[in-house]
Amino acid sequence: MPPRSPLPPRDGLDAARVRTPDRDPDAEPPWATMRDFLLDRFPAVVPVEQMLADGAFVDRDGRPWTGAEPYRPHTFLWFHRQLVAEPVVPFEIEVLHADERIVVVDKPHFLATTPRGTHVTQTVLVRLRASLGLPALAPAHRLDRLTAGVLVLTADPAHRAAYAGVFQERAAHKTYEALAGFDPGLAFPLRVRNRIEKRRGHLQAEVVAGEPNAETLLELVEQRGRYARYRLTPVTGRTHQLRVHLAGLGLPILGDPLYPVVRDVAADDFSTPLALVARSLAFTDPVDGTPREFTSRFALDWPSGAE
16 A cells, blocks of 8 residues: 555545555666656656656655755655636536535536546545545545546545445445337346456457456337437446446447547537446445445436437
């Protein structure tokens, strides 16, 4: 476990950290100074020299480093990342429930759960930390950026592990709803079970040969002409699992920019949401043993031509 950050969150965002790698104690270090390491570690667009001059890199005691220090292996430094402008996601986060331990929200489409890649300020975590005044807020689980619905966050760090454990141990019962095409040749309910892997650097996850690691129960809820509404109950939680399983049946979820083919969608285009909602979530509270159940209020809009 890395040491605790000496820097508090800023604008709802935790400080980032970087660690120098370990090395052979008998070998010469690859960098003479910590400045050399930081310049090599970060891309040219990161103003390392200016950040060092401003005392932006600090050690575990909160002491600013100048960069002139001799290189040290296995050393943590913390800093606040330089933020860039992001397209504002024009949807609000509805709080479904809040108490001293958890906050449960209805996450809108297009809003990532936590900062990652180009999505930093426009995330559920950063927005809620600021709007609710809860700097220690953390997700107990995650939803894809394009998926809407029920999301649980922990408000008290003392209970974070307990609630995260509910999801890690698959003790929560989740159901999703999706709109997709209708195939009269398929009989429901239908259970899909296969192996899904997502390679680094690839946008799509894919079904591969091998021991199954992904399972979903699919139920037909309603049919309107060429389209249908489905209830999806995942047994496992692989990346893009529901999207992959429906697309594999020839029924890609409406509005999906990745399956079956990748479509280029502008970062500020919020006109076509993925027709997938984390509809319900139920679990036994790991702290007091009470039953918890939450339901998303997001509606799925049928496409024109659905009759």
